Amino acid sequence: MECSKGYIEDIVSKKGLELVWVDDCIGTRRKNYLCLNKHLLKYPVFCNSVLVHELQHTSGYALKDLAIDSFQGSLFKTFSFCIKHPKAFWSFIPIDKFKGEWYIDISTILIYLFILLMLVVFISVR
Numbered sequence: 698m699e700c701s702k703g704y705i706e707d708i709v710s711k712k713g714l715e716l717v718w719v720d721d722c723i724g725t726r727r728k729n730y731l732c733l734n735k736h737l738l739k740y741p742v743f744c745n746s747v748l749v750h751e752l753q754h755t756s757g758y759a760l761k762d763l764a765i766d767s768f769q770g771s772l773f774k775t776f777s778f779c780i781k782h783p784k785a786f787w788s789f790i791p792i793d794k795f796k797g798e799w800y801i802d803i804s805t806i807l808i809y810l811f812i813l814l815m816l817v818v819f820i821s822v823r
């Protein structure tokens with residue numbers, strides 16, 4: 698599976714997005730920017746799944762984004778990547794600043810709220 702820098706830059710620009718290589722998240726969409734972790738290039742299969750995931754996201758906030766984040770991606774692969782590149786753990790913080798603007802990741806907040814709700818339900822039925 699191909700996941701070279703040139704291949705990714707080509708796909709992303711064909712989608713009309715601007716690619717930014719970062720190290721403080723795994724991958725994310727911020728308006729028309731697609732941020733990808735530069736270390737992903739070392740893991741072609743995971744890199745490709747992150748790229749496919751991020752390209753499916755909308756440039757704003759939509760229900761579709763929540764569905765993509767809830768049902769797609771491997772938590773195990775995500776964690777193994779973060780352990781090797783700890784700065785990527787910032788991906789789990791739902792608020793961040795990028796190019797002078799604040800971004801709130803509603804999907805992540807809703808997933809946390811869901812986990813919290815499940816914990817409350819689990820504890821209260823014991």
Ligand SMILES: [Zn+2]
Binds near residue numbers: 750751754
């Ligand atoms: Zn996502």
